[in-house]
Amino acid sequence: MQNLTDQEMKWVRKVWISYWYIIGVQFVAQLFSYLFLPYDAQAVEFYFYVLLYPTLKMSLTVSLGWVVNKAMKKYSFHTLLIAGTILAILIIKLNTDIRIISALFLLPIFVSVIFYRIRLTLFSAILQLVGFLFVYITDESYRNHLSNFDVVAIPCFLGLCTLLASIIMIRGRELQEALRHTMTAKQELMIQYAVIRKQAKMDSLTNLYNQASFYEHFDIAMAYGGDRSSSFFLALIDIDNFKTINDTYGHLVGDVVLARVAKVIKETITPNDIAARYGGEEFALLLFETNFDKALKLVETIRATVFSLQHEEMAGTSVTISIGITSYEPAMSKEALFERADINLYKAKRTGKNKIVT
Structure with missing residues (x-):
């Protein structure tokens, strides 16, 4: 029985x-x-x-x-x-x-x-x-x-x-069997929809958010900061001399480097943070529930870890990244915040690279 x-x-x-x-x-x-x-x-x-x-x-x-x-x-x-x-x-x-x-x-x-x-x-x-x-x-x-x-x-x-x-x-x-088949088909469609939706939000190479998804989170972050008068941090990261890497070793090696840098970023940030491939060799981070010292320490960890990596595809050499970081201030517009972070990144690139400018 x-x-x-x-x-x-x-x-x-x-x-x-x-x-x-x-x-x-x-x-x-x-x-x-x-x-x-x-x-x-x-x-x-x-x-x-x-x-x-x-x-x-x-x-x-x-x-x-x-x-x-x-x-x-x-x-x-x-x-x-x-x-x-x-x-x-x-x-x-x-x-x-x-x-x-x-x-x-x-x-x-x-x-x-x-x-x-x-x-x-x-x-x-x-x-x-x-x-x-x-x-x-x-x-x-x-x-x-x-x-x-x-x-x-x-x-x-x-x-x-x-x-x-x-x-x-x-x-x-x-x-009952027909209902079970219908429910199974519905669940499969929901899973497919979830996968497609995730693929639409993610960058396939780096497995980070893409630029469109970054702007969605950026808007939410601005509303979060405006409603609570809370600070968060925007960091822009750029791989130094990336065009030279592509020209010297090929685009496939360039893709490998991009994926490894993204992996370092993903493993370093906290579950509350947002990381996205902003475009080409550039990445954007939104750092929440932290202060300036901790935010600076986090991006410094990313910079140092990337610099310590040796790439066999590039004869064991390493790559460097430059970072511009800034904090949100009450009443600051999205454009002004992004421009400030971009200016800091530009300064880091012009003053020697492999550094952070705040």
């Missing part, structure tokens, strides 16, 4: 609770009939043999079933259906004069449909046929109220309802 899922266990509990509701409805219906409708029974006979004793047997059936259910959870379905069958038999034997009462044998079949297991429904159907034969053989009153047609029609009706329940479950499984 396979273990039940949490969802199935939840529905098992609901069905057990519904059995208690059925017992309660049966109790109230019998009492109402005795008090307000013509009823051929004395008070003692009614209250003991019709009301209390059958209700006690039903309650005991459900209680014992619940205990077995708790003790042997892998048989929860079967315990549930057996208890439902016994409950239906007890109610039918109590109301044999009601012609339609035999329809209660459908109760366990309907319960089995909830769990979408055809074998469980077939097991339930067999239980109901056995239950019907048991009541028919052991209860003369029930037998007397059935015609020959009823004796044939009731098993046939149970069989047809079982067939219909099976068809409903098969169709339900088809719909």
